[in-house]
Amino acid sequence: MQVTHRLELFPEHSVTILLFNRVGNAAALRKKAMEGAIEGALINPVMIVDPFQILVAANKAVHLHKIGKMKTKSLYAEIIFSLSPNNNISDAFKKFGISDSDTAVLIVLVVDREKPVNLEDIASQVEGQQVSLDELPQLTDTDKVKKMYKITPQEEKMNTLLDSIVCRMSTKDVL
């Protein structure tokens, strides 16, 4: 159902990705996330092409968190920010975070080995149905994604969308 992956470079952390559909309380969830009441990053699945994209963002966020060089205030905010191809934090939240009218929500948890996080606890707060991540492609809006990441037509011909996105995400601060 959900996907869990242990970060190779940070073995004490593993990333769990859950997908919910037919969500009714997006507005309440967003509020809770803003207040920091939810132990997870709430992401709009429309902008996500593959769980690998989330893993790359989470890996980068954990790396920056460890060296104290995060641009945002929390690890979960940093994950959302890492998804964005540009350096504007509020824009990242607007595009990649959830909005009140969303019916699908992706929740990303970073679990510390010492502090196990309760999946049921998170799932119970969502008024919706947890679905397998295999359903993610149906929810993705590829046109929106291409526009956001500014994928050029010649790039599309040569590479997969996912590779182009991931490349931009990881080189954003080096440019």
Next chain:
Amino acid sequence: MAAAKADAGSVRSGMAGTVCPAVDEAGAAGPAMEEAGAAGPVEPEPEVPPPPLPGLQLVRQGAEAHVYRGLFLGRAAVAKLRVPKRYRHPALEERLSRRRTAQEARSLLRCRRAGISAPAVYFVDSVTNSIYLEDIVDSVTVQDHINSVQRSGNCTSSLVPLAEKMGELLARMHDEDLIHGDLTTCNILLRPPTEKLDLVLIDFGLSFISGLPEDKGVDLYVLEKAFLSTHPDTEALFQALLKTYAAASKKSGPVIKRLDEVRLRGRKRSMIG
């Protein structure tokens, strides 16, 4: 020691300036960053711990970086871990290391944006200045390919389409004002199946941006030297490469002219004209 351990016939993600191990070490004319294990080092090589990736395999242990293959976030990846040079002043070392890594990442992105095949960047570690890239699985270097074709007795002219493809690829790269800096046949990969001539450029550690015909000419010259010294009797192939390059690139005229001039320079050449 910079003894490059050849991984027979498999994927090569060379690093900046290292001699391609396959055929002849002495022949490589690339901007050699390090002696090919000639003089013994004064102190043992600094510790570069391997990354804790599943399925880890050491691909190359070079002067600039140790290159590993493994699974990263569930995908086949190549990890280039920089080797710190202890003889340098630490501030300089840090700055150089960072700049090289940044240049590499930037060039890779620039290539992709222009539709040139290059590995995707998965993660840039700003602490160790290491870079985690896409692994082009089951690819062969152009060097290995040419060698195997020549060894199996096939006529070199069967390699002309490959040379033309290379010319096209380089023309596109130079038109983006991107200078590779270490063009050798082991820094160009062939995606499987090899007949498709799907080329991928790798190892942008010495790359930079420049519009000058001089820089592009030198880039081509480096490739020419590496090509002709590693692969005997391939002058015609390189000519075909240059011909396609000239046709495909919009700014090729001054570049080829410069290349001719550059050829007249260099070691053991008279400085007349």
